[in-house]
């Protein structure tokens with residue numbers, strides 16, 4: 001088996017920060033992936049909610065190839081039109097005001113935190129502001145993003161992290177209110193918590209947080225890195241709640257496979273936060289990744305991807321609910337659109353995930369007991385049926 005020797009070689013070179021599945025993936029087609037020994041997998045993981053268009057989409061590939069032939073990088077000292085076009089499309093989809101492109105979700109969070117801090121600094125003329133984040137949140141692994149990530153064991157080895165962060169309970173407005181002081185500058189949360197176990201925001205909660213932020217001029221940062229870009233059945237999950245963030249972060253499916261993120265500001269923040277010299281990135285928004293972002297939006301429009309998610313969601317939910325009904329090991333389903341979680345009881349979720357892999361189905365976990373389904377957004381009914389079949393065979 002080529003897989004075994006390839007894995008051995010990889011482990012000799014690559015720092016072991018992940019306990020990887022014993023699979024070496026080589027190519028993809030549609031919603032299927034293939035390993036180096038020819039094994040075929042139905043993909044309900046999408047590279048952790050990244051590959052919205054699945055694999056080997058001709059238009060997407062051609063756009064990237066064309067851009068490579070022209071130019072891949074210029075730095076932010078110069079203008080480049082793919083960035084301008086990608087920016088225009090992000091703003092059209094979100095109805096927000098200005099965008100800054102980053103290389104990852106984590107960096108989008110860093111930028112969002114800096115923008116919020118700068119807004120408060122400019123307003124009050126002094127620093128030292130606090131940020132309220134949520135328990136069980138995930139915002140990334142850099143020092144700033146880790147500081148607002150609500151899982152203690154991710155944070156502890158690296159403390160002291162950024163100061164002035166307080167944690168509240170998600171979907172508990174009173175616990176958020178209890179953390180507000182006259183120094184609070186921002187509240188940061190995912191619109192649908194992902195890594196923490198697939199928890200959508202309650203409408204009353206997110207509306208309550210928005211009202212609280214309006215009342216006290218606190219910046220609301222909504223992290224749409226995982227739930228955004230159509231996955232919830234809306235371009236951005238907050239659009240379903242009738243609220244708007246002051247800052248939104250985006251990544252994962254934004255480039256559908258190239259490393260790109262963004263933080264997006266509303267008009268208030270765009271006018272009174274980061275200024276020339278306050279923030280930068282060498283690679284961020286380069287023509288290569290932005291050609292991908294731009295094409296992703298084009299394909300989303302042309303193929304009605306967001307509508308497709310919304311149309312197919314009831315079918316997916318109904319099939320998953322039937323599993324919860326049928327099997328004792330599934331205690332509940334939670335989620336929005338194509339971001340769904342099944343709560344696993346009586347056995348480790350890892351066991352189900354591993355058996356699914358052996359049966360040719362890629363799924364992942366979230367939190368400590370949730371089986372997470374974040375497929376490419378282009379799956380069809382038949383793929384949902386196949387997923388259910390393979391999952392049932394894995395129990």
Ligand SMILES: *Cc1c(COP(=O)(O)O)cnc(C)c1O
Pocket residue numbers: 104105106107109138139140141190194195223224225226227251252261
């Ligand atoms: C994945 C993720 C991040 C971090 O993004 P990276 O691209 O891994 O840096 C931040 N927030 C949420 C909600 C995520 O799912």
